[in-house]
Amino acid sequence: MSPPTTATTERTDHDGGPPALFSITGVSVRFGGVRALSEVSLDVAPRQVLGVIGPNGAGKTTLFNVACGFVRPDSGRLLWKGEELTGLRPHRLASLGIGRTLQGLGLFDRMTVLENVMVGAGRHARTGFASALFGLGRGARDDAALAARARRTLAGLGVERYADRLPGSLPYPVRKRVALARALVGEPELLLLDEPAGGLAGDEMAELGELIRGLTDRMAVMLVEHHMDLVMSVCDDITVLDFGRVIARGGPDEVRRDPAVVAAYLGEEVGGKAGGKAGEGAGERAGREQRGTGE
Amino acid sequence: MQQLLTTALGGLTLGAVYAAFALALCLIWRSTRIVNFAQAPMAMITTYIALVIIDAGHSYWTGFAAALVSGLLLGAVVERVVVRPVEGKAEINAVILTLGLFILIHAVAGIVFGSRYRSFPAPFGVRGLTVGDTPVALTGFGVFTVLAVMVVMGLLVLLFRYTEVGLMMRAAAFNQEVARVLGVKVGRMLTLGWALAALVGSLSGLLIAGGSLVHPAYMDSVVVYGFVAAVLGGLDSPVGSVIGGMLLGLSLSAVSGYLGSELVPLAALVILMAVLLLRPGGLFSHHAERRV
Numbered sequence: 001m002s003p004p005t006t007a008t009t010e011r012t013d014h015d016g017g018p019p020a021l022f023s024i025t026g027v028s029v030r031f032g033g034v035r036a037l038s039e040v041s042l043d044v045a046p047r048q049v050l051g052v053i054g055p056n057g058a059g060k061t062t063l064f065n066v067a068c069g070f071v072r073p074d075s076g077r078l079l080w081k082g083e084e085l086t087g088l089r090p091h092r093l094a095s096l097g098i099g100r101t102l103q104g105l106g107l108f109d110r111m112t113v114l115e116n117v118m119v120g121a122g123r124h125a126r127t128g129f130a131s132a133l134f135g136l137g138r139g140a141r142d143d144a145a146l147a148a149r150a151r152r153t154l155a156g157l158g159v160e161r162y163a164d165r166l167p168g169s170l171p172y173p174v175r176k177r178v179a180l181a182r183a184l185v186g187e188p189e190l191l192l193l194d195e196p197a198g199g200l201a202g203d204e205m206a207e208l209g210e211l212i213r214g215l216t217d218r219m220a221v222m223l224v225e226h227h228m229d230l231v232m233s234v235c236d237d238i239t240v241l242d243f244g245r246v247i248a249r250g251g252p253d254e255v256r257r258d259p260a261v262v263a264a265y266l267g268e269e270v271g272g273k274a275g276g277k278a279g280e281g282a283g284e285r286a287g288r289e290q291r292g293t294g295e
Numbered sequence: 296m297q298q299l300l301t302t303a304l305g306g307l308t309l310g311a312v313y314a315a316f317a318l319a320l321c322l323i324w325r326s327t328r329i330v331n332f333a334q335a336p337m338a339m340i341t342t343y344i345a346l347v348i349i350d351a352g353h354s355y356w357t358g359f360a361a362a363l364v365s366g367l368l369l370g371a372v373v374e375r376v377v378v379r380p381v382e383g384k385a386e387i388n389a390v391i392l393t394l395g396l397f398i399l400i401h402a403v404a405g406i407v408f409g410s411r412y413r414s415f416p417a418p419f420g421v422r423g424l425t426v427g428d429t430p431v432a433l434t435g436f437g438v439f440t441v442l443a444v445m446v447v448m449g450l451l452v453l454l455f456r457y458t459e460v461g462l463m464m465r466a467a468a469f470n471q472e473v474a475r476v477l478g479v480k481v482g483r484m485l486t487l488g489w490a491l492a493a494l495v496g497s498l499s500g501l502l503i504a505g506g507s508l509v510h511p512a513y514m515d516s517v518v519v520y521g522f523v524a525a526v527l528g529g530l531d532s533p534v535g536s537v538i539g540g541m542l543l544g545l546s547l548s549a550v551s552g553y554l555g556s557e558l559v560p561l562a563a564l565v566i567l568m569a570v571l572l573l574r575p576g577g578l579f580s581h582h583a584e585r586r587v
Contacts, residue, residue: 068476094478106473108466118459119466120477143459186478 310544529577
């Protein structure tokens, strides 16, 4: 196969930088007659935060779902450390070293916070089936090690004191952190975050930003988000989608000034004050347009 | 007083068996949303395996262990071979398959073991024990029944609460998609869940058969009672199904002792209707727990 030279013109192939950890090249997805993504390419370098932004309906979620194997692209390739991932399925993510959060958090309601996080650490436990079944020797020790690791991760996110509570009884920002802890406890090399700022207030979002920056000493992050403030402050590189196409890519400053991006956001001051908390839902783009013109 | 004691003790023994059977149904329901109608004939087959081994001159305990192990294997095989191919399709498909399996296993048992009644030994006396000079309606085997069920429950609680495999099984049961994303080997957990359920089912088969007669249909009535017990306690809750089994055993024993044994099946169905009308989630459904 020839390299996707016809993909996107602005694509900045690594100019001597580190090789990409995770790449999406020339991916197209169609749902019926609708082109959700066309020829989208992006690279996530090790220990980099890559942001994917775009107005609602731009294909961000579809791209995220391609990256984690929920949606199989009609064409294009996914590369993990230079090797092609064929037929990526969600259950393979964890063993590859890719962690992710879910938009609905997906916490197990009837398990404690600690247990929720322990499930995420499963790939690090090497318990034999039989020994774990009978709770003997190594099985029990591994279990204790797993619990300790989960507790450390919770502590790192400042929510250790909720370890023995059920998620349903906790405030939303805490539950978000628990979900993040569950994705982090497996020590992934790449963390996929889907709209992590959704439902957070301004100061909580700032904390989240710091937290994400803090992860870059251990892992790369691909952040799909529509909150400009957050994206502009934490991302090293940004890829902008509109109508399923990449319309711009580059550092925050570059992207902020890009005329195509400004046009896509219809005059909204890109990276300016987004104005409190944006809601989520279908009518959101219209709402933003109104806000945009009002500012 | 004597009568009360008799019905209570009888109910306890009976309840322990229902509890084991209900627990088997519950384990499978929780993880795969399937009511396993083949549970009874699966337990019947494993009991026959024990019988063959015992009749060949081995000890009761060899047969007992063989039945439990074959239950474990049978459960795993059924999940992999019969249930897995219809996973993700309408749940009714799997239910119909377990019904088909019910008929199939019956027929196979009839061919292999014959359909006549055969007596199954008990490892302990089946005569009533006496306390001082007063005979009580509790047999040595009855005590064993209650203890065996309690031990198995205890082991399952330990497994689910305190081991990593148990944790992963619970995760897989609560939300397969999320568990998969987190790297839990969901398929393997489901197989293990079926295996454990079939093991518990086998135990109930052995306990019912002990000191009594077996034939290919001897477990069939237990399906009804076990199902009522599971619904009574809440199909979703293992602890609930155990308590449901105990309650059902005690109630049915009381009905049999005070009103007449011909009313027992009727009473079971009345209880089932009452539960479904008044508390469809069962007495111990998790919603109720949370409300408390």
